[in-house]
Amino acid sequence: MTLHDDIVAMGQRALTASRLLARISPRRKNAILKAFAQEIVKDKAAILEANAADLAAGKTAGLSAALLDRLELSAARVEAMAQAVRAVAELPDPVGRVIRRWTRPNGLALIKRRVPIGVIGIIYEARPNVTADAAALCLKTANAVILRGGKEALRSNRAIVAALNAGGRRKGLPEDAIQFVQTPDHEAIRELVQLEGLVDLVIPRGGEALIKAVTEHSRVPVIKHYKGVCHVFVDESADHDMALAIIENAKCQRPGVCNAIEKVLIHEAIAATFLPRMAEKLLARGVELRGDEAARRIVPNMRAATETDWTQEYLDLILTVGIVPSVKAAVEHINRYGSRHSDAIVASSEAAQTLFTEEVDSAAVYVNASTRFTDGGEFGLGAEIGISTDKLHARGPMALEELTTYKYVIHGAGQVRS
Amino acid sequence: MTLHDDIVAMGQRALTASRLLARISPRRKNAILKAFAQEIVKDKAAILEANAADLAAGKTAGLSAALLDRLELSAARVEAMAQAVRAVAELPDPVGRVIRRWTRPNGLALIKRRVPIGVIGIIYEARPNVTADAAALCLKTANAVILRGGKEALRSNRAIVAALNAGGRRKGLPEDAIQFVQTPDHEAIRELVQLEGLVDLVIPRGGEALIKAVTEHSRVPVIKHYKGVCHVFVDESADHDMALAIIENAKCQRPGVCNAIEKVLIHEAIAATFLPRMAEKLLARGVELRGDEAARRIVPNMRAATETDWTQEYLDLILTVGIVPSVKAAVEHINRYGSRHSDAIVASSEAAQTLFTEEVDSAAVYVNASTRFTDGGEFGLGAEIGISTDKLHARGPMALEELTTYKYVIHGAGQVRS
Numbered sequence: 001m002t003l004h005d006d007i008v009a010m011g012q013r014a015l016t017a018s019r020l021l022a023r024i025s026p027r028r029k030n031a032i033l034k035a036f037a038q039e040i041v042k043d044k045a046a047i048l049e050a051n052a053a054d055l056a057a058g059k060t061a062g063l064s065a066a067l068l069d070r071l072e073l074s075a076a077r078v079e080a081m082a083q084a085v086r087a088v089a090e091l092p093d094p095v096g097r098v099i100r101r102w103t104r105p106n107g108l109a110l111i112k113r114r115v116p117i118g119v120i121g122i123i124y125e126a127r128p129n130v131t132a133d134a135a136a137l138c139l140k141t142a143n144a145v146i147l148r149g150g151k152e153a154l155r156s157n158r159a160i161v162a163a164l165n166a167g168g169r170r171k172g173l174p175e176d177a178i179q180f181v182q183t184p185d186h187e188a189i190r191e192l193v194q195l196e197g198l199v200d201l202v203i204p205r206g207g208e209a210l211i212k213a214v215t216e217h218s219r220v221p222v223i224k225h226y227k228g229v230c231h232v233f234v235d236e237s238a239d240h241d242m243a244l245a246i247i248e249n250a251k252c253q254r255p256g257v258c259n260a261i262e263k264v265l266i267h268e269a270i271a272a273t274f275l276p277r278m279a280e281k282l283l284a285r286g287v288e289l290r291g292d293e294a295a296r297r298i299v300p301n302m303r304a305a306t307e308t309d310w311t312q313e314y315l316d317l318i319l320t321v322g323i324v325p326s327v328k329a330a331v332e333h334i335n336r337y338g339s340r341h342s343d344a345i346v347a348s349s350e351a352a353q354t355l356f357t358e359e360v361d362s363a364a365v366y367v368n369a370s371t372r373f374t375d376g377g378e379f380g381l382g383a384e385i386g387i388s389t390d391k392l393h394a395r396g397p398m399a400l401e402e403l404t405t406y407k408y409v410i411h412g413a414g415q416v417r418s
Numbered sequence: 419m420t421l422h423d424d425i426v427a428m429g430q431r432a433l434t435a436s437r438l439l440a441r442i443s444p445r446r447k448n449a450i451l452k453a454f455a456q457e458i459v460k461d462k463a464a465i466l467e468a469n470a471a472d473l474a475a476g477k478t479a480g481l482s483a484a485l486l487d488r489l490e491l492s493a494a495r496v497e498a499m500a501q502a503v504r505a506v507a508e509l510p511d512p513v514g515r516v517i518r519r520w521t522r523p524n525g526l527a528l529i530k531r532r533v534p535i536g537v538i539g540i541i542y543e544a545r546p547n548v549t550a551d552a553a554a555l556c557l558k559t560a561n562a563v564i565l566r567g568g569k570e571a572l573r574s575n576r577a578i579v580a581a582l583n584a585g586g587r588r589k590g591l592p593e594d595a596i597q598f599v600q601t602p603d604h605e606a607i608r609e610l611v612q613l614e615g616l617v618d619l620v621i622p623r624g625g626e627a628l629i630k631a632v633t634e635h636s637r638v639p640v641i642k643h644y645k646g647v648c649h650v651f652v653d654e655s656a657d658h659d660m661a662l663a664i665i666e667n668a669k670c671q672r673p674g675v676c677n678a679i680e681k682v683l684i685h686e687a688i689a690a691t692f693l694p695r696m697a698e699k700l701l702a703r704g705v706e707l708r709g710d711e712a713a714r715r716i717v718p719n720m721r722a723a724t725e726t727d728w729t730q731e732y733l734d735l736i737l738t739v740g741i742v743p744s745v746k747a748a749v750e751h752i753n754r755y756g757s758r759h760s761d762a763i764v765a766s767s768e769a770a771q772t773l774f775t776e777e778v779d780s781a782a783v784y785v786n787a788s789t790r791f792t793d794g795g796e797f798g799l800g801a802e803i804g805i806s807t808d809k810l811h812a813r814g815p816m817a818l819e820e821l822t823t824y825k826y827v828i829h830g831a832g833q834v835r836s
Contacts, residue, residue: 415787416671
C-alpha cells in the first residue's frame with residue numbers, strides 16, 4: 001500500500017466509525033472516557049518509557065530546550081492527562097441539543113439541532129497530552145478523529161493511543177473512532193488534508209511551517225490554531241499600577257503559550273512616566289525588551305525593534321514596546337501586525353475603551369484585564385481543543401459546542417411549495 | 419500590472435473598505451440599500467441592453483437553453499432584483515447583536531457579540547441577479563465584497579455593479595466596499611482564493627468545475643454552495659397520495675434549483691402499488707424516468723440507471739428511481755450518494771421517521787414535506803446568499819446571521835491570571 005492508499009483507507013474507516021459514533025448514548029461515551037483515564041494511569045510506566053525514548057532522541061537531534069519541555073512527560077503530567085479526560089466526561093453533552101425550534105405559518109415545524117461534525121483531523125506538534133485531550137473531546141462530541149502528532153513525540157503518542165484504544169475496546173468504542181497517523185513525514189499531512197468527502201474538518205495547531213503545509217494543500221475545511229501575537233495597549237487614561245500588573249502577568253506568568261503578550265503599545269502622553277517603571281519591573285523578571293525609536297529615547301538600553309519583531313510570536317521572555325500617538329493608532333497597529341487572537345487596553349476613559357473594543361479585529365478584546373484569560377476553561381466553556389485564530393465557525397476558544405455542527409429537521413403534514 | 423498584482427490590490431482595497439464599513443450605522447446601510455434599488459430601476463434600460471448583448475454572445479457561443487434562461491433578464495426580473503434589495507433593507511440587522519453575556523466568578527464580564535466577517539469573495543455563475551443580491555446582503559452585514567460572476571454574464575454584471583456604485587456614491591458607501599472582478603478567465607479565481615490575510619471567506623456557488631477550481635487552490639476559508647442531489651424516500655408506512663404530491667412538487671415545481679429532488683427511493687413492500695401510480699403522474703408531467711433493476715421490473719419503460727445517475731444533479735425533468743428493502747437501506751443510500759443538502763421521508767411510522775431524521779447526514783431532513791422548502795425565506799430566516807452544502811459555520815440556508823462572525827469583549831477591573 002502506498003502512503004496515499006493508506007491515508008485514504010484511514011479516512012474511509014473514520015467515516016464508517018463516525019456513523020456508528022453518532023448513535024452511541026451519552027452514558028456510553030462517558031463510560032469510554034473513564035476507561036481512557038483508567039488505562040492511561042495503568043499504562044503510566046509504558047507511556048513514560050516511550051516518552052524517555054522520545055526525549056533521548058530529541059536531545060540527540062538537537063531539539064531546543066523549549067521544545068523538549070513541551071515534549072516531556074512526568075508521572076504527574078500523565079496523571080493530569082488522565083484527570084483532564086475524566087473532566088471531559090463530567091461536562092454537559094452538546095450533541096442533540098436543540099438550538100431553536102419554531103413553526104412556520106404553513107405549519108412546518110422546524111428544529112435546528114446540534115449534531116457531530118463527522119470526521120475531524122487534528123494535526124499538532126510536540127505536546128503528547130494533546131493526543132489524549134483531542135481524542136476525549138472528539139469522542140464526547142461523537143466525532144471520529146484522525147490524529148497526527150509531531151514526529152518528536154511519536155513513541156509517546158503511540159503509547160497514549162494504545163492506552164486509549166485498550167480503554168475503548170473494554171467499553172465498546174466503535175473501531176477506528178480514534179486513529180493515529182504513524183508516518184512521520186509531512187507527506188502524510190498533505191494526503192490527510194486532501195480527503196474531500198471523508199474528512200469534514202482539519203484543525204492544525206502549531207507554527208508557521210505546519211500551518212503552511214496544511215493551508216497550501218487542503219481541500220477540506222480548516223480551522224487554524226495559529227500563533228498569538230497579543231498586545232497590551234496602555235492608554236493615557238490608564239491606571240499605571242493596574243497596567244503594570246496586567247503586563248507582568250500577561251508576559252511572565254507563562255510566556256510559552258499563545259495568549260501571553262508579545263507586544264506593549266504605550267500612549268505617548270504617559271510614556272515618559274510609565275515606560276521606565278515597566279522596564280524596571282520586567283527587566284527584574286528577566287524579560288528582554290526591544291523598542292521602537294521613541295521608546296528607546298526614554299529607555300535607551302533596549303535593542304532596536306526590527307519590522308519582524310512586530311509580527312513575531314516569541315513564546316519566550318522577550319517583549320517589544322512601541323509608543324503610539326492615540327488609541328486609533330494603537331488599533332491600527334494591532335490590526336496590521338497582530339494575529340487576531342487576544343488584545344487588551346488598559347484605560348479608564350470609556351471612549352478609549354469603546355473605540356478599542358469595537359475596532360480591534362481580534363477573537364478576544366479585553367478592557368483592564370490580562371490576555372491570559374483567553375481559554376475555554378477561563379471563559380467557562382469547559383475544556384477546549386485549542387484557540388482558533390480563524391473567523392469562521394469557531395473564533396477564540398474552541399470548546400465542545402464548536403466541535404459540533406447543526407442540522408435542520410422539519411416535520412410536515414404533506415406541505416408542498418407553491 | 420499583472421493579474422496577480424491586480425487581484426492583490428483589490429484585496430487590499432477591500433480590507434480597507436471593510437474597516438470603514440464596520441463603523442457605519444444600520445440607518446446608513448439601509449439608505450444605501452434603497453439607493454441601490456433606485457439606481458437599478460433607473461438603469462433598467464442599460465442593464466437590459468447589456469444583458470441582450472450577453473444573450474446574443476451566449477447564443478453564438480452555443481450556451482445551453484437552461485444556461486441562457488438563467489442568464490436572461492427582463493424588465494420584470496430587473497424590478498424583482500431591485501425589490502429584493504429593498505427587502506434586505508427591511509430585515510433586522512444582525513451586526514452588533516449580543517449572542518451571550520455572562521460574568522465569571524473572578525468578576526470578568528464577557529460579551530459574545532456578532533461582528534462582520536470582513537472581506538468576502540463570492541464566485542458564481544450565469545445568474546446576474548446574484549450580483550445585486552450578494553452585494554446587498556454583504557452590505558447589510560457590513561462586509562466588503564469581491565464579486566466574480568460568470569463570464570457569460572459579464573456585460574450584465576458590469577451594468578448592475580455600475581448601478582450599485584452610483585447608488586453607493588450618493589449615500590456615502592465606502593469606496594471599494596463592492597468590487598467586481600472583470601477578468602473572465604479562471605486564473606482570476608485562483609488568484610482570489612489565495613488572498614490569505616486579505617479575504618476572510620470565499621463562497622463559491624456553482625457546479626463541479628467551479629467548486630474544483632476553488633477548493634484545489636484556496637488558502638482561505640471556503641463555504642461551498644454546491645449541488646443538491648436531493649431524495650424523497652417513500653416508506654412502507656407512507657400515505658401514497660401525500661407521497662405522490664410531495665414527489666410531484668419536489669421534482670416538477672422548479673426542476674432547475676438545488677432543492678428540487680433528483681432521486682426517489684421506494685420501500686420494496688409498497689413498490690408494486692406505488693411506483694406505477696408515480697410513473698403515470700410524472701410521465702404526464704414530462705419527466706424522464708430512470709430506474710434500477712427492481713424498479714424496471716415494475717415499470718419496464720424506464721431507462722436503466724447507471725452508477726453516475728445516483729450522484730448526478732440533473733436540474734431538469736429527469737428522475738432516477740430505486741427500490742430499497744428498508745429505511746436503513748434508504749439512509750445508507752442517501753449518505754453514500756447524496757450531497758448532504760435536503761432529503762425527505764414520507765412515512766406515518768414514527769420509528770421510520772426518527773431513524774431517518776437521526777441518521778441522514780444532510781443540512782435539512784424532512785418528514786412528510788417537500789424538499790423545496792430549503793430556503794432562507796421559507797425557513798423564516800430572511801434573504802439568503804445561497805445554500806451551504808458544507809458543515810462548518812453555515813449549513814443549509816446561509817442568511818444574514820451566517821454572514822457574520824463573533825468576537826468576545828471582556829471587561830475587567832485589573833484581573834490577572836494566577
